[in-house]
Amino acid sequence: MKFTLYHNKNCSKSRACLLLLEERKIDFLLRDYLREPLKKNEIVKIIDNLLGNKMDLLRKVEKNISEKNLADHIFRDQKNLQRPIFFDGKNFIICRPPDKVLDHLEDL
DSSP, X not given: OOEEEEEOTTOHHHHHHHHHHHHTTOOEXXXXXXXXXXXXXXXXXXXXXXXXXXXXXXXXXXXXXXXXXXXXXXXXXXXXXXXXXXXXXXXXXXXXXXXXXHHHHHHO
16 A cells, blocks of 8 residues: 655644654655645545545635635645645545654554
8 A cells, every 4th residue: 555645845744744654664655745736636536535524624714615616725725735634545634733644554
């Protein structure tokens, strides 16, 4: 199973999650989505397979954003995507706090 970490190098939580995975020698792909922006279908996949509240994918919640237009909003402004996001091959989780990734890996 190949894991993926959706990472923003400017985010301390994302860097902490990255360090946790590296220290434990977890094999994963690193996706710097600001350097290589997500395609809309990738965003839809994250939304559809997120464990938890879909609106938690936004760093700043705006009143005019609904689940219906969430993918469009994130696609237009990917800096507003909550991070880090970990993909386990099936589901996505928001790793806040960063050690949430370790708890998730234990449950697999």
